[in-house]
Amino acid sequence: MIIGGGVLQGLGVTFKTFLETYPWGRGLLRLLRIPAANGLVTVEYPDVKQQHHERFRVFPFLVYDGTPENLRCVSCKICEVECPPQCIHIVGPAKDEQGRPLKAYGRTYPVKFDIDMSICMSCRICVDVCPFDAIEMDNEYELSAQERFSKLIFNQKRLLKSNEYFQQIKPTEAAEVDARLAAKAAKAAPKPAEPPPA
């Protein structure tokens, strides 16, 4: 038979949970000297956004220092080769009519740099393989769009974000990167060169 105290006990558990989700219910339970804690765990997403961990990552972006023309990417295409789902498409480096590479701020630069957002799997391998710390992971996640080819293939303009932004979203990682780049610049400093990167 299914008749027993367990039936009532179960009803008690659900009713207590029901009351605990309301402020007045918790007040009532505390009046009856029953410990009550709000168990509601739902985050009402568009209204309330969860605080993400610093290492939360979604999609890569290209880092520039100062101006968007001063991007760190030299168009070496290592990330394009290493990308497991092959979502990075780079045309470059930019060349003049004679086929000599053009330089801006002492570096070659890509003609075109596209990442297909709908293919990217957020693996961060591009960041790991980049010798110039030119690509980093963003934590912006509201990237949905209604048009696959015109909106979800991110071009260079859309991908470029400043180093200050990087420092803001991921302070720890940005500090490491900045320290590494500074050490590299200090090593290269004795050799007279064009204006050093900011």
Next chain:
Amino acid sequence: MSSIDQLFVNAKAALLSLAAQWLPGWAVALVSILLTIGVIALIAPAIMMYLTWIERKIIARMQNRFGPTRVGVYGLAQPLADGLKMLIKEDIVPRGADGLLHLLAPIVSVVPAILLFAVLPFGRNMVAADLNIGLLYFFAVSSVGSYAIFMGGWASRSKFSALGAMRAVAQIISYEVPGVLSVVAVIMVSGTLSTVSLVEAQADQWFVFTPWGLVGALIFFLSGVAEVNRTPFDMPEAESELVGGFHTEYSGMKFALWYMAEFLESFAICAFTVTFFLGGWQGPAIPFWTLALLLAVIVATGSRLPLPVRGLGALTMLAAGVMWGAQPIPSWAWFLAKTYALVFVLVWFRGTFPRLRADQLMGLAWKFLLPMALLNVLAAGIWVMVEEQGVMVRWMLSAAVLVLGAWALVMANRPAPLQRRTYLFAD
């Protein structure tokens, strides 16, 4: 304006007297009938829609969720959005299904559910048809639903549907027996089959406050829950086993009709439990201003409502409280409050209990509820017979029969202890 208790009755009378000015007598009678039918036909879908909202909200809270919140304030427009979605969805009839029966089944299931409202006394003088066999009418009409379920399940030409329908019929027929027998006690004591007289017979004492009434109410409510296929007795539509049971192959508006029938029937079960055992629209004579004040506070503190709505709502409630403050809380408010309290219990069951196994389900009906209902008839008989002996004797005898009977049934139904398995060759 005269009385809040008779507000709706007077409103109807006023409309009819208005119609009588330029309509002949027979037409006024027709208008009177159509008015009542129209109100019920309008209220029934509204009740059903908001029952889904109530159910989703309560269940969600019991599971530490919010429930619908996005459409409208507190998700109050969610039922409307769902209704719209159901209306514009494609209606799919499986290949090989019996088209006519497939169409007819949800209609046959909804019609009796709405018909039940005809004998429901919503308040003093507020009943569509005061049949002198109202109780028989209730049982007759409510059991038509099982035909609809079997029709739907059979016509779908799907194994899930057919299995669900067969389970449903077996279950509904089993639970109808204790359901009817539990009300026999009420009939014996009150000596009437009319729902209105039944409520009036409970003016001094609600039947639930007697031993046989309490047991009868429990049996009736549990059988009712089983008859409308709700958790924990939702074998016919056990979604983990049968996809959707008898309505697996239904979509769009037909599916909505199945749900409408189910929700209206569960509302009716609660309403009739209130009518038969919980005193119907009777209630203690508490002045109306207490209710008005309570409602005003609730509306004013609804933090998600827009401020003008809160202010206006609270002011309206207060005005109503001032206008009718001295009168008791209206009978229809008592009826609705009790009915929705039972609806909460129904949802509470759903939020708590797992589904019963088929044999447990049948065992509960035939081995416990049915003999208990018969004992309850005996207890009610004793209650009537020893009326002269005084209240104490009455209570003791009646309660003794029920307690001893329940104990004996539990003892008789104890599962046999499992024998230790002995292995012939292994030991």
